Amino acid sequence: MIKIRNLVKRFGKLEVLKDISFNVNQKEVVVVIGPSGSGKSTLLRCINLLETFQSGEIEVDGKTVHFTEKEINELRKNVGMVFQHFHLFPHKTVLENLTIAPMKVKNLDKNSANEKATALLKKVGLEDKMYVYPDSLSGGQKQRVAIARALAMEPKIMLFDEPTSALDPEMVGEVLEVMKQLAREGMTMVVVTHEMGFAKEVGDRVVFMDGGYIVEENNPKELFDAPQHKRTQDFLSKVL
Amino acid sequence: MDFRWDIVSEYMPYFLQGAGLTIVFSLVAIFIGTILGLFIGLGRMSEKKIISYIFVWYINFFRGTPIFVQILLIHFGAMPYFMNPVSPAVSLTVALTLNAAAYIAEIFRAGIQSIDKGQMEAARSLGMTKAQTMWHIIIPQAFKRMIPPLGNEFIALLKESSLGAVIAAPELMYWGRAASSAYYRTWEAYLPVAAGYLMLTLTLTYLLTKLEKRFNLS
Ligand SMILES: Nc1ncnc2c1ncn2[C@@H]1O[C@H](COP(=O)(O)OP(=O)(O)OP(=O)(O)O)[C@@H](O)[C@H]1O
Ligand SMILES: [Mg+2]
Numbered sequence: 001m002i003k004i005r006n007l008v009k010r011f012g013k014l015e016v017l018k019d020i021s022f023n024v025n026q027k028e029v030v031v032v033i034g035p036s037g038s039g040k041s042t043l044l045r046c047i048n049l050l051e052t053f054q055s056g057e058i059e060v061d062g063k064t065v066h067f068t069e070k071e072i073n074e075l076r077k078n079v080g081m082v083f084q085h086f087h088l089f090p091h092k093t094v095l096e097n098l099t100i101a102p103m104k105v106k107n108l109d110k111n112s113a114n115e116k117a118t119a120l121l122k123k124v125g126l127e128d129k130m131y132v133y134p135d136s137l138s139g140g141q142k143q144r145v146a147i148a149r150a151l152a153m154e155p156k157i158m159l160f161d162e163p164t165s166a167l168d169p170e171m172v173g174e175v176l177e178v179m180k181q182l183a184r185e186g187m188t189m190v191v192v193t194h195e196m197g198f199a200k201e202v203g204d205r206v207v208f209m210d211g212g213y214i215v216e217e218n219n220p221k222e223l224f225d226a227p228q229h230k231r232t233q234d235f236l237s238k239v240l
Numbered sequence: 241m242d243f244r245w246d247i248v249s250e251y252m253p254y255f256l257q258g259a260g261l262t263i264v265f266s267l268v269a270i271f272i273g274t275i276l277g278l279f280i281g282l283g284r285m286s287e288k289k290i291i292s293y294i295f296v297w298y299i300n301f302f303r304g305t306p307i308f309v310q311i312l313l314i315h316f317g318a319m320p321y322f323m324n325p326v327s328p329a330v331s332l333t334v335a336l337t338l339n340a341a342a343y344i345a346e347i348f349r350a351g352i353q354s355i356d357k358g359q360m361e362a363a364r365s366l367g368m369t370k371a372q373t374m375w376h377i378i379i380p381q382a383f384k385r386m387i388p389p390l391g392n393e394f395i396a397l398l399k400e401s402s403l404g405a406v407i408a409a410p411e412l413m414y415w416g417r418a419a420s421s422a423y424y425r426t427w428e429a430y431l432p433v434a435a436g437y438l439m440l441t442l443t444l445t446y447l448l449t450k451l452e453k454r455f456n457l458s
Contacts, residue, residue, distance in 0.1 A: 048365055050361055050364065050365065069369070069370075073367050073368075073369060076364065076365055076366065076367040077367040079365075080365070080366075081362075081365040083358060083361070083362065085358060087356070087358035087359060087361065087362035088362075089359065089362070089363075089377055089381075090381065091380050091381050091384075100366075100368075100376060100377075101363070101366035101367060101368055104368055104372050104376065105366065105367040105368055105372075146362075149366070150365075150366070153366055153367060
């Protein structure tokens with residue numbers, strides 16, 4: 001689904017991604033871990049072109065992407081993104097948060113958009129919050145709405161950037177539960193997270209990044225139980 | 241003090257008429273100025289340097305020179321190319337509009353830039369175009385924050401419209417000057433004018449406070 005070849009990303013002189021290559025297969029859940037500043041967010045943001053990059057190639061769903069406005073928008077229809085800080089639209093109700101993009105981007109009529117949104121809200125357990133504004137929701141509820149909002153575009157791939165890092169501990173579970181369900185349904189997912197439990201349980205593959213490189217990638221069991229590289233070992237000994 | 245009420249009452253109909261026109265000029269200027277200001281503000285934020293530069297200088301000119309000078313330039317310099325004879329009322333309205341647009345452009349820019357970058361990214365990541373995101377996501381949120389500064393601009397505009405007197409646009413101040421030069425009296429001519437502006441600005445302040453409350457509720 002995603003093929004990344006020799007990706008290099010710089011912010012001014014600072015090289016944040018140094019020759020990154022990796023693939024994500026269909027229905028695969030790839031978990032990206034690594035210390036702060038290692039380039040995890042930047043990698044995700046490059047995949048749906050929220051960041052430009054200096055060299056390398058990204059292929060999504062069989063198509064190499066270029067930075068034309070049209071191709072960018074086309075790509076983003078297929079790639080959903082969930083942010084650490086939710087970024088719900090505060091001036092729109094929960095329902096409207098879910099319907100605006102399908103209506104504006106896919107020209108869905110209001111009734112079908114509402115219908116689909118209602119079904120998605122049911123799925124994340126928030127159908128009773130349809131008509132309230134995001135401000136009145138808890139963090140966990142906001143993030144579930146944000147996931148539903150991304151799903152409303154029927155993406156083929158979902159990217160998650162530390163979806164539970166801004167949540168109170170007691171709300172982490174409800175969001176992870178929704179993500180697990182998505183994984184079970186066969187969604188292709190790339191998840192940046194510090195939730196090692198989630199990585200072990202749901203991840204098909206875990207990628208460890210440090211200093212702009214992919215240091216090591218493997219299935220969760222191998223990577224957690226028998227990390228090959230010293231940097232991976234050091235990192236894991238700190239977080240596990 | 242021998243205050244000559246008869247002058248006040250003689251000129252009262254003109255004061256009222258002038259106040260009415262003051263309101264009209266200001267309303268037209270704030271309305272068209274807001275629309276123009278939105279485009280100028282967006283143009284100012286354009287990623288294309290040349291476009292941004294043009295609007296920066298538009299804003300610089302209208303904010304960096306006295307509105308008095310602008311009114312004279314527009315009335316005696318620019319308007320004769322467009323109409324003959326030149327109507328002072330039109331000149332004044334044009335000057336106020338162009339001036340207000342520059343200030344409102346900066347209010348828009350500040351409002352738009354005060355919205356969290358995450359809003360733009362979230363909308364773009366859903367496939368919405370830049371224009372759709374601006375129109376449906378960013379501007380509605382920014383607008384709420386723009387109401388107080390827009391209100392201040394409206395009040396400033398209303399007072400600045402008094403400069404129309406120098407080109408004989410028949411607004412409130414114009415009639416103050418007329419009364420003053422007819423009778424060589426100051427208090428009788430300008431106290432009613434001052435009271436008129438005060439009533440207008442206080443009413444406006446009151447309405448704006450109500451509007452703000454209303455927006456904060458929703
Ligand atoms: N817009 C930007 N401009 C300049 N530097 C940036 C920008 N965004 C990120 N960086 C830098 O790039 C590096 C990688 O950042 P990134 O956010 O990808 O790290 P991360 O692995 O997601 O870290 P964290 O776990 O803290 O979220 C950091 O050094 C960061 O300071
Ligand atoms: Mg990050």
